[in-house]
Amino acid sequence: MSFLRQIAAIIRKDIIAELRTKEMFSSMFVFALLAVVVFNFAFELRVADAATIAPGVLWVSVTFAGMLGLNRSFVLEKDRGCLDGLLLAPVDRSAIYFGKMLGNFLFITVVEAIILPIFSALFNVNLIQTWILVVLLLGTLGFSGVGTLFSAMAVHTRAREVLLPVLLFPVAVPALIAAVKLTAGLLDGQTVADMANWMQLLVAFDVILIAVSYMTFDYVVED
Amino acid sequence: MKTLRLDRTTTLNIAAAVAVVVALYLALVQAPAPANVDTEAQSYAQRIIYFHVPHAWVGFLAFLVTFLGSVLYLWKGERRWDILASSSVVVGIAFMTATIITGSIWAKPAWNTWWTWDPRLTTSTVTWLIYVSYLMLRSALDDPARRARFAAVYGVVGFVSVPITFFAIRWWRTIHPVLFDTSNMGLSPNMRFPFFFSLGAFTLLYFVILIQRVRVERLADEVERLKAATLASRRW
Amino acid sequence: MAAIEIRNLTKSFGSLLALRDVDLTVTEGEFLTLVGPNGAGKTTLIRIVATLSRPTSGEVWVDGWNLTDGAAEVRQCIGFISHQPLLYGDLTAEENLRFYSRMYGVPDPANRIEEVLEQVGLLARRRDAVRTFSRGMQQRLSIARAILHRPAVMLLDEPYTGLDQQAAAMLDEVMRAVGTASLTVLMTTHDLHRGLVMSDRVAVLSAGRLVYQALRADLDEASFRQVYREIVAV
Numbered sequence: 001m002s003f004l005r006q007i008a009a010i011i012r013k014d015i016i017a018e019l020r021t022k023e024m025f026s027s028m029f030v031f032a033l034l035a036v037v038v039f040n041f042a043f044e045l046r047v048a049d050a051a052t053i054a055p056g057v058l059w060v061s062v063t064f065a066g067m068l069g070l071n072r073s074f075v076l077e078k079d080r081g082c083l084d085g086l087l088l089a090p091v092d093r094s095a096i097y098f099g100k101m102l103g104n105f106l107f108i109t110v111v112e113a114i115i116l117p118i119f120s121a122l123f124n125v126n127l128i129q130t131w132i133l134v135v136l137l138l139g140t141l142g143f144s145g146v147g148t149l150f151s152a153m154a155v156h157t158r159a160r161e162v163l164l165p166v167l168l169f170p171v172a173v174p175a176l177i178a179a180v181k182l183t184a185g186l187l188d189g190q191t192v193a194d195m196a197n198w199m200q201l202l203v204a205f206d207v208i209l210i211a212v213s214y215m216t217f218d219y220v221v222e223d
Numbered sequence: 224m225k226t227l228r229l230d231r232t233t234t235l236n237i238a239a240a241v242a243v244v245v246a247l248y249l250a251l252v253q254a255p256a257p258a259n260v261d262t263e264a265q266s267y268a269q270r271i272i273y274f275h276v277p278h279a280w281v282g283f284l285a286f287l288v289t290f291l292g293s294v295l296y297l298w299k300g301e302r303r304w305d306i307l308a309s310s311s312v313v314v315g316i317a318f319m320t321a322t323i324i325t326g327s328i329w330a331k332p333a334w335n336t337w338w339t340w341d342p343r344l345t346t347s348t349v350t351w352l353i354y355v356s357y358l359m360l361r362s363a364l365d366d367p368a369r370r371a372r373f374a375a376v377y378g379v380v381g382f383v384s385v386p387i388t389f390f391a392i393r394w395w396r397t398i399h400p401v402l403f404d405t406s407n408m409g410l411s412p413n414m415r416f417p418f419f420f421s422l423g424a425f426t427l428l429y430f431v432i433l434i435q436r437v438r439v440e441r442l443a444d445e446v447e448r449l450k451a452a453t454l455a456s457r458r459w
Numbered sequence: 460m461a462a463i464e465i466r467n468l469t470k471s472f473g474s475l476l477a478l479r480d481v482d483l484t485v486t487e488g489e490f491l492t493l494v495g496p497n498g499a500g501k502t503t504l505i506r507i508v509a510t511l512s513r514p515t516s517g518e519v520w521v522d523g524w525n526l527t528d529g530a531a532e533v534r535q536c537i538g539f540i541s542h543q544p545l546l547y548g549d550l551t552a553e554e555n556l557r558f559y560s561r562m563y564g565v566p567d568p569a570n571r572i573e574e575v576l577e578q579v580g581l582l583a584r585r586r587d588a589v590r591t592f593s594r595g596m597q598q599r600l601s602i603a604r605a606i607l608h609r610p611a612v613m614l615l616d617e618p619y620t621g622l623d624q625q626a627a628a629m630l631d632e633v634m635r636a637v638g639t640a641s642l643t644v645l646m647t648t649h650d651l652h653r654g655l656v657m658s659d660r661v662a663v664l665s666a667g668r669l670v671y672q673a674l675r676a677d678l679d680e681a682s683f684r685q686v687y688r689e690i691v692a693v
Contacts, residue, residue: 002564005561005564006561006562008561009558009561009562012558013547013550013554013558016549016550016554017547017549017550020549020550020588021549076547076549079548080543080544080545080546080547080548080589080597081541081543081544081545082545082546082547084511084539084541084543084545085545085546085559085604086562087510087511088509088510088511088534088537088539088545089534089559089562089563090531090532090534090535090562090563090564091562146380149376149380150377153360153373153376153377156364156369156373157360157363157364158363159363163359163360163363166356166359166360167356167359167360167377169352170349170350170352170353170356170381170384171353171380171381171384172384173349173384173388173391173392174384174387174388174390174391174392177391177392178391201387201390201391204387205384205387208383208387209380209383209384209387212379212380212383213380216297216376216379216380219297219372219373219375219376220372220373220376222513223368223369223506223511223512223513366472367472367473368472368473444474447473447474448474450474451474451475451476452474
């Protein structure tokens with residue numbers, strides 16, 4: 001199946017490039033860490049129990065750090081005209097979408113994997129629970145899905161670092177709300193069955209937005 | 224002395240103007256005062272419903288038009304759908320801003336707060352942000368074809384996310400009067416006429432402004448076309 | 460059979476008409492150089508043939524495949540070189556080629572990669588990151604990338620831009636070694652001298668219109684320069 005082979009090739013290429021420079025990873029990681037620390041200080045004086053704000057802070061840190069990665073991903077393609085290289089190949093444009101999207105998803109989750117223990121320690125909450133990890137992955141997936149589409153657009157503008165958050169945040173709101181609600185609920189001891197509607201919403205968001213992104217990606221990359 | 228230009232849309236413009244004035248009268252003077260409020264301020268504030276709700280509906284209508292225009296542009300690639308989509312966004316944002324402001328004015332006497340993160344208000348704000356972002360995207364792109372294409376994609380994705388956002392936000396606690404739960408919409412029979420009249424008047428206003436905006440865009444395109452043709456023929 | 464056939468090609472960007480009703484044919488094995496001043500539409504034209512841009516109206520066939528329904532087949536049989544190398548700076552020469560071999564489904568990739576690196580004289584630098592390459596070297600690697608999947612048609616968009624004399628000469632050498640003699644080549648350039656050296660035929664594009672065509676055999680450089688000057692001075 002050449003479609004899958006091509007997606008794998010794109011992901012592999014991005015991983016190799018990233019392993020060599022570690023640029024995306026380091027900036028995402030440092031940013032997430034800074035965000036966590038700053039929020040810790042910002043809220044400490046007013047909030048009695050740090051666990052209350054933990055879900056919110058986690059997701060804000062993840063989304064902002066994620067945006068750095070999303071941006072960088074397409075800047076690399078714009079450099080030296082590589083996007084043309086991708087378009088010249090006999091590859092379905094959706095393969096390019098999925099290749100970049102899964103690559104982004106992978107990078108963000110790696111950063112999350114490292115941030116999570118640190119976060120748990122700083123906020124004194126146990127985030128390493130199965131369902132919380134599931135929510136983290138689902139939220140990141142939807143975010144990467146729409147984020148890849150929008151960063152492909154933003155990279156063509158002068159103000160690309162500013163434009164991506166502007167485009168992405170309003171659209172990603174439902175996923176963010178659902179993710180925070182679910183994380184908070186799980187920390188409180190609720191079960192996923194109690195919050196079934198939020199879970200459904202998150203999954204629905206992922207499915208619908210990834211589908212729409214994949215369908216409109218052609219229009220964004222082709223001239 | 225400047226003469227007034229009369230054309231096909233003038234009748235519509237006048238009709239809209241008259242309708243809005245009549246709606247104002249009906250809402251502020253003729254409509255009966257609400258029965259179940261405590262203070263006089265709340266009694267006056269309640270009259271905002273004749274503006275606030277129609278503005279919200281028209282705002283969403285505008286964004287629906289943008290969605291349709293975006294889909295048609297992606298499908299057909301004709302500039303006129305792009306003009307329709309972008310013109311509607313601007314009018315939609317204006318109506319949405321009015322919705323949020325009137326909502327805030329109503330909120331103070333009713334719930335003693337200028338703002339509250341309740342479903343409808345939050346959804347409206349997020350929607351407003353999506354369409355402001357739409358305009359920011361447009362202004363960041365110079366190539367007209369790319370601008371139209373990207374804006375159309377964002378118009379589609381943005382619109383699709385709105386219902387999901389609505390449900391997400393709705394499942395929070397709400398203190399917003401939910402109009403569709405009760406059978407008579409929270410409005411007494413005497414209030415229904417001014418309400419629907421107001422809705423009609425503002426919808427008409429929307430179309431009038433939309434038509435004028437589309438015209439301006441078309442004229443701007445024409446100017447560009449003439450400019451390009453003149454420069455090409457000069458060959459300096 | 461014509462390797463490249465262009466009929467009534469028009470491309471507009473909004474109200475700007477970049478190409479006006481262009482008809483052009485390149486026969487199999489022919490080397491056609493398209494010259495013209497800046498803004499004539501050369502890059503626009505070649506990008507359309509390379510499937511990177513869509514025509515506003517008109518038809519284009521490459522190796523018998525129509526661009527609209529046979530886009531994937533067209534892409535399999537063309538190799539594109541522009542002034543940008545289309546290579547990932549952080550990857551090595553080898554890794555870049557390995558990536559493209561996967562994208563094009565090149566059989567026996569390891570040997571093929573070694574073969575093309577040898578042909579462009581970069582075998583010794585295979586494990587170096589492209590970031591460290593000079594402009595000339597990047598362009599040579601770009602050729603390796605373009606011929607990796609053995610395309611029948613080569614499209615070159617101003618390949619000499621930014622190259623000094625030595626690098627340009629080396630590029631010519633590499634193109635000869637690669638066997639452009641047996642491939643169909645469409646090249647755009649505004650360097651008239653280079654345009655004549657290797658080509659079988661020349662054509663002139665001005666303000667989006669094809670205004671002149673001639674066989675290389677019928678021309679000498681001086682007369683061609685004169686003709687060119689007259690055409691673009693209008």
